[in-house]
Amino acid sequence: MRALDYRRPESAQEAVELVSSHPGARYLAGGSNLVDHLKLGVAAPDVLVDVSRLPLDDVEEVEGEDGAVLRIGANVRNSDLAAHPVVRSRFPVVARATLAGASGQIRNQATTAGNLLQRTRCVYFQDVTTACNKRKPGTGCSALGGYARYNAILGASAHCVTTHPSDLAVGLAAVDATVVVLGVEGERRIRLEDLHRLPGDRPEADTTLAASDLITAVELPMVDTDTRSTYAKVRDRASFAFALVSVAATLRMEGDRVGEVRIAWGGVAHKPWRARRAEAALTGGGIEEDAVRAAVDEELATATTDDGTAYKVAMVRNTTTMTLLRLAGEVRR
Numbered sequence: 001m002r003a004l005d006y007r008r009p010e011s012a013q014e015a016v017e018l019v020s021s022h023p024g025a026r027y028l029a030g031g032s033n034l035v036d037h038l039k040l041g042v043a044a045p046d047v048l049v050d051v052s053r054l055p056l057d058d059v060e061e062v063e064g065e066d067g068a069v070l071r072i073g074a075n076v077r078n079s080d081l082a083a084h085p086v087v088r089s090r091f092p093v094v095a096r097a098t099l100a101g102a103s104g105q106i107r108n109q110a111t112t113a114g115n116l117l118q119r120t121r122c123v124y125f126q127d128v129t130t131a132c133n134k135r136k137p138g139t140g141c142s143a144l145g146g147y148a149r150y151n152a153i154l155g156a157s158a159h160c161v162t163t164h165p166s167d168l169a170v171g172l173a174a175v176d177a178t179v180v181v182l183g184v185e186g187e188r189r190i191r192l193e194d195l196h197r198l199p200g201d202r203p204e205a206d207t208t209l210a211a212s213d214l215i216t217a218v219e220l221p222m223v224d225t226d227t228r229s230t231y232a233k234v235r236d237r238a239s240f241a242f243a244l245v246s247v248a249a250t251l252r253m254e255g256d257r258v259g260e261v262r263i264a265w266g267g268v269a270h271k272p273w274r275a276r277r278a279e280a281a282l283t284g285g286g287i288e289e290d291a292v293r294a295a296v297d298e299e300l301a302t303a304t305t306d307d308g309t310a311y312k313v314a315m316v317r318n319t320t321t322m323t324l325l326r327l328a329g330e331v332r333r
């Protein structure tokens with residue numbers, strides 16, 4: 001049995017001080033991912049700093065530096081986030097992405113920050129008897145040539161081919177969310193798009209955060225009421241399953257032309273993949289099936305697949321096309 005210290009700080013500042021002064025310390029929120037990792041031997045912290053009772057559980061409209069934002073506290077539970085009236089009405093993509101994750105019970109427990117920082121579900125990462133560069137740098141990647149169905153098709157490296165598991169992160173990437181972080185040097189903001197990273201030769205680092213950085217909130221720039229959005233997830237069963245592929249999209253039409261479109265994909269890379277080439281190809285044109293398919297193919301030009309992942313190309317193309325055609329139909333109605 002390993003000794004494990006448990007601390008419950010009174011403030012976010014105290015939490016950061018505790019983790020920055022203990023190299024083996026980790027934040028604990030809902031525990032639905034981290035506690036599993038303690039049991040599996042994937043994580044072995046010396047100190048758990050429980051931040052789940054810090055008062056970071058409001059959802060409120062506030063004035064940000066660049067206009068109004070919806071500020072979501074780091075400890076807002078996934079269920080509460082998905083049910084919030086402003087999230088449902090103005091950011092359906094975020095509500096739907098959240099509801100697409102896990103199960104009702106887990107969403108009651110899971111927090112906004114914990115969801116974004118959950119770790120990969122790669123079977124080799126979670127099985128400590130196998131080689132995994134993410135869990136133990138330098139040991140190799142068992143997923144290369146192994147069970148590949150969930151592997152990345154974009155931005156992978158020779159060191160790691162896994163995908164990021166969070167549905168919420170994909171929804172947030174499509175609405176240009178910003179993450180508010182408290183670190184040893186004070187507060188800063190990071191674009192959600194820059195929070196997670198591609199594996200390169202350091203797959204052990206999922207994000208650009210330092211170990212003691214505490215997420216305190218996520219901010220969503222308020223969207224105008226004629227922007228529609230949604231989330232589509234393809235998975236093996238209707239609930240309690242991670243994405244094979246997912247698509248988060250927002251669309252604002254100007255007549256029959258695309259005024260603004262934002263597309264993020266899940267299940268394809270080590271981070272939520274913002275499909276900026278596809279967005280550029282579609283902006284100013286119509287949402288027709290052939291145009292969307294061509295735009296998706298432009299984005300997927302750098303995709304690499306093998307026998308295990310080849311199916312994802314068609315799945316991304318079809319799911320994106322269906323999602324945008326539906327949104328355009330909704331806009332025109």
Ligand SMILES: Cc1cc2nc3c(=O)[nH]c(=O)nc-3n(C[C@H](O)[C@H](O)[C@H](O)COP(=O)(O)OP(=O)(O)OC[C@H]3O[C@@H](n4cnc5c(N)ncnc54)[C@H](O)[C@@H]3O)c2cc1C
Nearest residue numbers: 029030031032033034101102110111114115117166167215
């Ligand atoms: C069976 C099952 C199925 C699931 N299916 C899905 C799914 O389909 N889609 C999906 O998206 N998710 C799914 N999940 C994952 C679930 O959503 C996550 O476990 C959950 O969101 C993690 O949140 P938490 O608050 O419990 O985090 P914790 O487990 O407490 O923490 C997770 C990580 O975040 C860090 N952390 C927590 N809070 C902060 C903070 N404020 N600042 C900095 N670091 C912090 C912790 O140190 C830890 O590294 C599933 C989980 C299970 C068990």
